[in-house]
Amino acid sequence: AQSVAQPEDQVNVAEGNPLTVKCTYSVSGNPYLFWYVQYPNRGLQFLLKYITGDNLVKGSYGFEAEFNKSQTSFHLKKPSALVSDSALYFCAVRAENFNKFYFGSGTKLNVKP
């Protein structure tokens, strides 16, 4: 079975501080991992993905994510948060031989000025 867990419903961080949004996964075979962001009343937008290679991947808007195979995690990070980063973040996984993605329940990121 394939699944994604985002253990935190909400993450609060002050502007300028580093942020981490957590994601763990379970798949059969090699995972393809994605992060998406959703702003209010909008569709989901692609942030970054891990397919293979370097465990640290960089994406849009200064975000990055670290793939950790032993811990089956793919945490989203940013060195310095902005108020405009406040949004809903989704982690998604696809197994290598499947055509569909599974999404986590989402984490609401609140960045306070």
Place this chain on the structure above:
Amino acid sequence: NAGVTQTPKFQVLKTGQSMTLQCAQDMNHNSMYWYRQDPGMGLRLIYYSASEGTTDKGEVPNGYNVSRLNKREFSLRLESAAPSQTSVYFCASREGGYYGYTFGSGTRLTVV
């Protein structure tokens, strides 16, 4: 602008009514998907179409039907709407391979 277009954006239905949600993409993607988004539950896959002429059930297909009309269009039909189908519905498409999804802006459906 290229992308995924969903219609309508908002809809209110009475219990038992039927309706079709429309989705079209102009990126020549092979695969198309319908998801529903509910608070605290993330996105759940309703149906998907890996390629033109094929459709498959996802996690929550009950109460829905789909049609892949052609490569561009993938519609979702509610034959007899129920309050449990109140949700935000997202259509997405994907080129294939290592690519991720491109999402539409969503349809907010309320069943009363």
